[in-house]
Amino acid sequence: MLKPLFIVAMCVFSSLIFSKEIHQERSLYRNIIVDEKGDTLCLQFNTRITKLNQSCIYKSNPDKLFFNYTKMIFASLLFIDNPSNVLIIGLGGGTLSNVIHQLFPDAHINNVEIDPAVVKVARDYFHFIETDRVVSTVQDGRIFIKRAALKKQTYDWIILDAFNGDYIPEHLLTKEFFEEANSVLAPGGIIAANTFSSSKLYDHESATYYSVFGDFLNVSRHNRSNRIILAGLNTMPSATDIDTRANQLAPRLSRYNIDLKDIRQLINTTKDNHDWPENTKVLTDQYSPANLLNN
């Protein structure tokens, strides 16, 4: 008599604990898996050994951001007013684009993603919102920015999120690339980059950002687990101004699971605080063994 009950309980239990692949496809660049586990739905790029979560949502509340690093990107809003032109390099599930669209419905958002299959999966499984203002372009990020520069296009919020933790497109981590990104940054705009925080690459990356932007801001918890770099700011607001803004914006962001007041505490400037050795080699188009340095 208890047996059916037990089976039901097991099913409920296993659906919570064990993940279930609901979609898998091999794209031009990688294996893409959509994985369901309890209330979370994740986009994974898979190799035989590891499945790396690229983007996750809560099925019951897709507006809530899942990963800390995506939340930390919103520290950018402490330094810019209503962004009107946003450029996102690396789409993932499109969660960043969705939240920014909801926060700023008038903003033009251009998502650039190299893999057409990722765009498709974002649409089909992750509620990626596309409108006449929110668009996606299937292109290499470097080429997109170079072409944008030729067209004299500018963006006031540029988000670099093209690294999947496993493989780094090395031409997106060089001095020349950051110079090109800087050239399409509108006055008063900001660049937010999701970066590598462990390994030797941390120092090289810092040195490279510094060579283009001068001192920048790090958003990270003490253990260096995730780091968002904020760069390209013309003027640095005072600490009180930042606090005021954090207090103003926090209520608007809380429904996305972003605790801006907490994130505000994680921001540190590199001014008088260089945590990389003086002689660290800057990564350039000529010298960019980022994947080797990341080992």
Add this chain to the structure above:
Amino acid sequence: MTFTKNGLVYFLAFCSGFCIMGIELLGGRILAPFFGSSVHIWGSIITVFMLSLSLGYLLGGKLSTHNASLAKYGFIFLIACICVTPIALFSQPIMAYIFTHIEDSRYGSLLASMALFFIPTVILGMISPYSVRLLVTESDKSGQIAGILYFVSTLGSALGTIITSFYFVLAFDVNSIITTFAITLGLLGLIAIMIGSNVRREAPIHA
């Protein structure tokens, strides 16, 4: 003398194999800032290298029928040196020009690969058949000699690939590696020319 001469030809073929693949590998790195890192980049590069090697084989074979000599062989290396150097010197303006004129990065990368790698690789492709001509003296051993030559030059290619991708890119700039390849080819060419002309001068005395 023949023994050293043959050793030199094998060594030179090894080095040219090393340089060809080293350059091909760096091709991806050179094109990426303008044409990205999509699969079609490698499509363009490999197509151009295969095409130019195939033409190089034809030309090298043809050239070897006209009074083949070690000095002329060295001269091919010297020309290769001259043709590889522009990759380091002019790749930026060439690619910038193609980038602004061709929107589609597939054809852009194909054209850029052609502009940068076609001529040097044709020249480097001439080396293999010419080496066979210099090495073969008896027709019944020609297959064996061709076999050894392919072994040596393809081994050079394998090492050129792995050493460039594992170690050189960690230690040096792309342009420094390309320039080093060019200088190496040039020096080897000069050595071959020097030894080749000595052989010719000695030849009448022994005859």
